[in-house]
Amino acid sequence: MSKMTRRKSMxxxxxxxxxxxxxxxxxxLNSYKYKYNVTHMKPFLDKLKEGKLVGLQCSNCNRVSxxxxxxxxxxxxxxxxxxxxxxxATIATYTITYLKDEATGKIIEKPIACIRQDGCDTxxxxxxxPEINYEDAYVxxxxxxxxxxxxxxxxxxxxxxxxIDDKSKDMALREKK
Amino acid sequence: MEKVGIVGYYQVKLASDANYGRYxxxxxxxxxxxxxxxxxxxxxxxxxxxxxxxxxxxxxxxCFTVEVGGGYMADESKVEMDGAHAMxxxxxxxxxxxxxxxxIWAGSMPSCFPYHSARLxxxxxxxxxxxxxxxxxxxxxxxxxxxxxxxxxSAEDIAKVVVKNKxxxxxxxxxxxxxxxxxxxxxxxxxxxxxxxxxxxLMYAQPCDGVAALLLAPEHHALKIxxxxxxxxxxxxNQDPYYLGDRDLSRNKSMELAGKMAYDAxxxxxxxxxxxxxxxxxxxAHEELIFAEALGLAEAGKASTLNSGIxxxxxxxxxxxxxxxxxxxxxxxxxxxxxxxxxxxEANGYQVKNVKKAIxxxxxxxxxxxxxxxxxxxxxx
Ligand SMILES: [Zn+2]
Numbered sequence: 001m002s003k004m005t006r007r008k009s010m011x012x013x014x015x016x017x018x019x020x021x022x023x024x025x026x027x028x029l030n031s032y033k034y035k036y037n038v039t040h041m042k043p044f045l046d047k048l049k050e051g052k053l054v055g056l057q058c059s060n061c062n063r064v065s066x067x068x069x070x071x072x073x074x075x076x077x078x079x080x081x082x083x084x085x086x087x088x089a090t091i092a093t094y095t096i097t098y099l100k101d102e103a104t105g106k107i108i109e110k111p112i113a114c115i116r117q118d119g120c121d122t123x124x125x126x127x128x129x130p131e132i133n134y135e136d137a138y139v140x141x142x143x144x145x146x147x148x149x150x151x152x153x154x155x156x157x158x159x160x161x162x163x164i165d166d167k168s169k170d171m172a173l174r175e176k177k
Numbered sequence: 178m179e180k181v182g183i184v185g186y187y188q189v190k191l192a193s194d195a196n197y198g199r200y201x202x203x204x205x206x207x208x209x210x211x212x213x214x215x216x217x218x219x220x221x222x223x224x225x226x227x228x229x230x231x232x233x234x235x236x237x238x239x240c241f242t243v244e245v246g247g248g249y250m251a252d253e254s255k256v257e258m259d260g261a262h263a264m265x266x267x268x269x270x271x272x273x274x275x276x277x278x279x280x281i282w283a284g285s286m287p288s289c290f291p292y293h294s295a296r297l298x299x300x301x302x303x304x305x306x307x308x309x310x311x312x313x314x315x316x317x318x319x320x321x322x323x324x325x326x327x328x329x330x331s332a333e334d335i336a337k338v339v340v341k342n343k344x345x346x347x348x349x350x351x352x353x354x355x356x357x358x359x360x361x362x363x364x365x366x367x368x369x370x371x372x373x374x375x376x377x378x379l380m381y382a383q384p385c386d387g388v389a390a391l392l393l394a395p396e397h398h399a400l401k402i403x404x405x406x407x408x409x410x411x412x413x414x415n416q417d418p419y420y421l422g423d424r425d426l427s428r429n430k431s432m433e434l435a436g437k438m439a440y441d442a443x444x445x446x447x448x449x450x451x452x453x454x455x456x457x458x459x460x461x462a463h464e465e466l467i468f469a470e471a472l473g474l475a476e477a478g479k480a481s482t483l484n485s486g487i488x489x490x491x492x493x494x495x496x497x498x499x500x501x502x503x504x505x506x507x508x509x510x511x512x513x514x515x516x517x518x519x520x521x522x523e524a525n526g527y528q529v530k531n532v533k534k535a536i537x538x539x540x541x542x543x544x545x546x547x548x549x550x551x552x553x554x555x556x557x558x
Contacts, residue, residue, distance in 0.1 A: 022289075069423075095315050096374035114426075125308075134374075140326075
């Protein structure tokens, strides 16, 4: 390839010999404290405690995010309009993971899904009801939120999603308890 | 834009557990590229690397690679992304008019750290990490299913990509030995261990140890170094949002926009007919199809019908692609090197005939959040 002289300096490196040792070491990154804003989350979490769902809408491009986003990437402004969302949703995509439980060594099958809440433009990554047979799941499958027994105003208030036959029965927004 | 040429390259043979220390592997790649071009240390004017502090187990990890990377008393900097992004930085340094020779090197050694745990630290610490639902693998499961269901593509169609790439890798002496599978069948792929349904083990580009290096020079200088430089005629890059819930995973918008930008620069109007070879960084087999569609090589949902073998209508990943070995941070740079070999007629064993234009891509992030695409021409072929 070259017009210039080839050098031979690589030759010694081709030889096979044990050229490494390993030294175990740790890197304590687990102790990091993450600071994050809650201003844009508070109304969302307060509504969850009431058993209601709200999305945050960008007043410039009208995109509704659920869960709420701090900043609209499209417009570089803070979305500030809260909109009520229905309890119904749709599977956007899903997968089944197989993770080894470190304690028992057992493989745990864990289906997870990206779910689009009706009335918003983003999806939330969460779980489906344990009784759902994943062989029957499909993209576009209609769902309805299954609330936790005790609402605490956190994301865990959304326990998982149940499959429903017909979304039209769930058109009304949830009444205040 | 002034022409910038690729004038040398070197890739260390990939290994799942390499008998190398980090510095010696970097040295072999950088010294190998300098020797390949017949140059000396004093010819280097700028050095750009791509590694990751977490993967290296050190902060500001490039401060340790000054000597082995060629950066001793030289203009030096690092990109914490793929080597293809480091090349972008190097390209800009050359275009500034201040530099005659840029060394770009990239790579890491996942045999030294828990790769998937490191990728878990890529997820959002407040939203996603506590539930641990999203990992690099489950994200690929979401993406593959979204693509399959949108276009009615079957798992067999995606397994065909694996068969093609692993067979290609068997012809590439620098590919990962475990990924060189000359006799692989569709059922081997479909029946391999399931990672995140529908992704199986063989559909996933296995992380491995490896470093690659490449040299850039401005036109007048490139022609002094070699008779057949490969010219960068277009580059485009783009970034999707991080959160998977914000994205349509059945397509790749950032690759579409990166492709448009690179094609505009290189005046490519009809990519499917103008491009002879595509080396695309696919972290999963289905990403090769999504990228081929994003880059106009096939219509949406139709990439699985392409004849993309080495002797096909358009050769995609004749080197085996990332499925032939995926050294984090080096994978995209290796795709560029493979495209350069094709243009120079030096891809021994997997050379595509009559290559005039090639594209090569690098990616970073969950479900290929960030993509960069190069259009390469020349090479004397
Ligand atoms: Zn907006």
